[in-house]
Amino acid sequence: MPTSKQPPRRGPARGTAARQASLREHNLSLVLGHVLDADAPVSRADLAAATGLTRATVSALVDLLVESRVLAEGEPVQTGTAGRPAVPLTPARGTLAGLGLEVNVDYLGVRAVDLAGDVLADVVVPGDHHASDPAVVLADLAARAADVAHDLEARGVDVVGASLALPGLVDPSADRLRVAPNLGWADVDLSALREVAPFDRLGLTVTNEANLAAVAEWRARRRALPSFLYVSGEVGIGGALVHEHAVFGGVRGWSGELGHTTVEPDGPLCACGAHGCLEAYAGKDALMIAAGLDRLGPLVDLCARADEGDAPALAALARGGWALGVALASFVNLTDVAHIVLGGIYGPLEPYLRAHVAAELEARVLTAPREDLVVEPSLAGAEAAMTGGAVEVLRGLAADPSSRLPA
Amino acid sequence: MPTSKQPPRRGPARGTAARQASLREHNLSLVLGHVLDADAPVSRADLAAATGLTRATVSALVDLLVESRVLAEGEPVQTGTAGRPAVPLTPARGTLAGLGLEVNVDYLGVRAVDLAGDVLADVVVPGDHHASDPAVVLADLAARAADVAHDLEARGVDVVGASLALPGLVDPSADRLRVAPNLGWADVDLSALREVAPFDRLGLTVTNEANLAAVAEWRARRRALPSFLYVSGEVGIGGALVHEHAVFGGVRGWSGELGHTTVEPDGPLCACGAHGCLEAYAGKDALMIAAGLDRLGPLVDLCARADEGDAPALAALARGGWALGVALASFVNLTDVAHIVLGGIYGPLEPYLRAHVAAELEARVLTAPREDLVVEPSLAGAEAAMTGGAVEVLRGLAADPSSRLPA
DNA sequence: CGAGATTTGTATTGTGGATGAACTTATCGC
DNA sequence: GCGATAAGTTCATCCACAATACAAATCTCG
Structure with missing residues (x-):
């Protein structure tokens, strides 16, 4: 979990005195977890x-x-x-909310979600953040987050935390964004952001965009898919492995x-x-350029060309799908993940990529003859990482509800 | 952990009523863990x-x-x-032992290790199990395991469990070996083995050889390296990612x-x-054949040729090291692991592979300019998986010492 | 319509395990 | 030998859950 950070210890006997x-x-979390996971309201007797x-x-x-306004009682039926x-018993509506923030290449935004899954606030501001100034953009974001938090609190909603998604490598231990190529950001110190309102009150965790989008996907699938690979296709291509309902965050917290x-050791630069990286075949820029389109143009242009049967567009998609399939096959052999979700630009492109990806998986995955491997487009919706950030805050609450108990 | 198996649940609130x-x-395990991890004997006050x-x-x-003979008290000093x-207080010597078993291509064996790390019994039987009959080999192994267990118990040692390492894909949920190409085994039902002495008493867990070798490596490094990738080079090439002292077992339990x-999509069959798999460049057979040696010959032949400056041998190692570097670079980009341990044949071959691997990592790993990435030969010793299996049994004991308490 | 059956939720008492303070044991320093 | 110091033990207390009994609300059947 991106949110949990234990001090490093020498042995396997982690944890502390019970x-x-x-x-x-433990039992508060257990009970709450059952209510949150249930498809329908449950009774105390059910929980027992x-x-x-x-x-x-x-x-x-x-x-x-x-x-503590975490659960709500309904009328007996x-x-x-x-x-x-x-x-x-149901998750309470409109009482507690998590805040999900995101800065991406073409927008920034703030979204608030409550325990029932309702979106209580949603601000998405289009803008071009290519080669932007981190200080300016983050100050803008903080101001909008403060507005949202203020409005919510005026409506009686407790905001329990905030989570920021960034399209780059985040180093939680050093508390900095290491590099976000598509924003043109590098080595951004994030600790200062935590001193600014509203994060001085709410706290703030910063996480890779793909990891949080995967959390949103997990929720969109009604918490019923314990393990899958979320592929976030944008200019860059991120992946987040969800394993037993937890995001596998990489060894050092980013990944x-x-x-x-x-894909090909001597492939395109x-x-x-390096040469032959997947991004050079199947990243958004690579696909657009190979299709003869403007690198910065909208994705629907590519879909339109493909629908018309435009040869360069179809060739670009075939090559991208082939490369994606080669890379995913290696990933599947390493992890045995049985479910792959295509998000970001790969959501809309999935119909065009599908056959090419499947062919490589079929040829290269060891267990392909015996096991089903599902590849599907994402269900998480637009700005998935914003939703995922809010959900992640609430997951933290669910893991330790005692922190919210009245004194 | 290979040993723990929970029933699948719908949500993240795993676990059961406390x-x-x-x-x-919990606290027994916590205290025991501290004693096992300590470099020197500790007192009750230290533990508090x-x-x-x-x-x-x-x-x-x-x-x-x-x-319950898990810990021993020394004389006050x-x-x-x-x-x-x-x-x-120290881990008890010679009181409780885990049994590590292994069937590999050229040997089978049984090793017993106690909580202090002493090897109490060690049986390694050379033999060629290429294209062998699983029933015959496993019956042989069971008989030798029964002998070892009997001897140990005659010496007053409690054998607390057994773990079998196999060079293939193990499916713990279906309780079968799916495929072990180098043994020529496929779809071997393992449940019958559990009915045979001594496993009817001891229990038996079956795990991929690389995963257990990684556990041995973790112990050989004094439990001080929380996260690393163990690469097991044999005829096939396995990898096991250890993350925060736990083996990441893949999504479905094998991986x-x-x-x-x-490595190259249109590479050798x-x-x-499939075409261009790492194994086709850097597996033992591939290296030996490329060096002009007998596929089944001993590895020292290859080292000798390389030491003589034999051109085909050096070319084979250069190509193998290059391919290994390409594959490892992708792995490191996915997981951010900062430490790679080369085991199996790559242990002795490490001096010959080192430069070629390092060159590709340097060129292809995103964080290479900023982060140290250590590549080292294994320290786990011969038949690492046998040791690792025994250690894994004892780790299971350490995780739940209450199961061994006298009634 | 009323008595029993059935299920939900609450009140009361008992138990296991950790806490915290006081106590005992064993050594060092002067 | 005596005080200081640290390790380990004893014992009263507290806390959270278990077990049991009980109250509340509805259904079923005569």
């Missing part, structure tokens, strides 16, 4: 059966969660069966540079200085 | 300071662990400082087929049916 209060924390706790214990925990009707998987 | 006994389990538990609680926990001398990373 005391009585730890039981509370599902968790193995007694009804008395569940009641005590639920009362705490209701009091007659189900037609014998017995006292159950009180339905997923799928775009710099080598990539912006990174 | 009750009072959970505190004991390190864990945050009170001395009273630590004492109670340690007494349980001593009683005068340290020269004031105060009552501390009782040094790490580094050997089938595509690989045994898997």
Whole structure:
């Protein structure tokens, strides 16, 4: 999880001493998790059966969660069966919200999501941030975030945290953005941002855009897909592996540079200085240029050309799809992931890429003859990373609801 | 961890209800972990300071662990400082042992290791298991394991479990070996093996050889390297990523087929049916044949030729090292791992491969200009997977020492 | 329509494990 | 030998969950 950071320890026996209060924390999180994951409202009795706790214990925990506005009680409904009707419990609406922020090449924005999944605020500001000044852009973003937080709090919503998505390599330990090629940013110190309102109150975590988009995808699939690879196609190509409902964040906290998987060692020169990287075949710039279009033009131009049967466009997509398939096949052999979600520009392009990707996967994945490998376009919607950031904040809350309990 | 298997759940709130006994389990494991990780014997007071538990609680926990022969108390030593001398606590020697088993192409064996790291029994039987009959080989292995377990128990050693390493894709959910190309095994049902002595008593987990070798490497480095990539070079090439002291086991429990990373999409045909896989450049067979040697010959032949300056041998190693570097660069870009350990045949070959690997990493790894990336030969010793299997059994014990408490 | 059955949720008492303070044990320094 | 110091133990207390009993709300059936 991008949010959790433990101090480094020498051995495998991580963690800290467990005391009585730890039981509370664990069981609060357990109960809350069951309510959040459920498709329909559940009762205290349901929770007791599902968790193995007694009804008395569940009641005590639920009362705490209701009091702290995390859960809401509905009106009892007659189900037609014998017995006292159950009180339905649901995630509270409009009480607590996570803030998801994003700076990307062509927009910035702020989105607030509550525990029920409702979007309480949504600000998306188009703009060209190519070669922009980080200080200016981030100050603009902070001001808009402060406005949103202020409005929400006036409406009685507690904002519990904020998460910023950036299209680049983030180093959480050094608290800086290492490099975001498409913004033209490098070595941006992020610690100063945490001193600025509203982040001085809310806190702020900064994460790679693909990782947070993957969280949004996970939620969009109703938390039902435990493991998948999210591929974020933009100018660069990011990947985020979700494994057992957790984003695998790379060894040092940043990762997923799928775009710099080598496809052909002596292939075209990539912006990174190496030859034959996936990005040089299947990044947005590479596709647009190969199709004879403006590098900065809208993606729909490429789709339109392809629909017309334009030969250069089709060739660009075939080559991009082929390269993507080669890179994904290696990735699948390494991780055995069985589900691949194509996001970013690959969402709309999926119909054009599909066959080319599938052919390489079929030829190169070891388990292809025996196992199903699903490749699908993303369901996470527009500005997925903004949604994912907000969801990630709420996931942090769900992992430790005791932090929100009234004193 | 290969040993732990939870039932699949829908959401992120994994785990089960925490009750009072959970505190004991957690804190027992915490205390034990500190003793196992320590470089020197520690006292109860040290443990209290390190864990945050009170001395009273630590004492109670340690007494349980001593009683169940997991920890041993030494004689108090005068340290020269004031105060009552501390009782040094160490992992018990010769009381509990894990059994590590392995079937590989040219040998099979059984190794027993205790909590102190001593090898209590070691049986390695050379033999050619190319195209062998799984039933015959596994029956042979079981008989030798039973002998070892019997001898140990006659010496008062409790054997707490067994772990089998196989050079292939293991599917723990279906309880079968899917395929082990170099043994010529495919779709071997492993559940029957669990009914045979001694595994009917000891239990048995089956894991990919590279994953267990990585565990051995982790221990050989004194548990001090939390994250690294272990590369197992044999006829095939496996990889195991250790992340925060845990083996990343792949999404479905098997993984790490580094050997089938595509190096050149139109490269030489690989045994898997695809073209240009790493294995076709840098697998043992590929190297030997390219050097003009017998595919099945000993590795020292290749080293000898290289030492003589034999041109085909040097060319084979250059090409293999180049391909390995290309594949590892993609892997590093995906995971940001900062430490690569070369095991199997790459241990002895490391001096010959080093420069070629490093050149490609330097050219292709995004963070190469800024970050140190260490590539080293393995320290885990011969038959690393056998050691790793035994260690893994003991790690399972350390994670839940309450299971060994006397009733 | 009323008595029993059934299920939900609450109140009460008991238990296990950690805490914290006081106590005992063993050594050092003077 | 005596105080200081540190390790380890004893014991009363607290806290969270378990178990049991009970109250509340609905259905079923005579």
